[in-house]
Amino acid sequence: MRLMVGTPSTCTNIGLHHVSGDDKPFDLVISGPNFGRNSSTVFTLGSGTIGGAMEAALVNYISTTY
Numbered sequence: 001m002r003l004m005v006g007t008p009s010t011c012t013n014i015g016l017h018h019v020s021g022d023d024k025p026f027d028l029v030i031s032g033p034n035f036g037r038n039s040s041t042v043f044t045l046g047s048g049t050i051g052g053a054m055e056a057a058l059v060n061y062i063s064t065t066y
Contacts, residue, residue: 008032008052016059029056029063 004011008031016029031052049065056063 008049009055012052012055016056016061026061029053029061031056031063031065033066 004014006014012029012031016026029052031049033049053063053065
């Protein structure tokens with residue numbers, strides 16, 4: 001387990017593309033809430049909890065939010 005500071009989508013991106021390497025070692029990506037706005041349309045894809053799950057889904061990982 002690693003600790004990263006950033007938005008959920010940024011942390012997902014870094015974890016999947018830079019921490020995990022080239023293979024696909026994760027079975028599931030879970031994105032949780034962050035401080036700040038999580039529910040408006042403007043922030044959903046870039047910063048919010050949904051953004052983290054969508055970031056993983058875009059590269060064919062199973063993902064969910066809580």
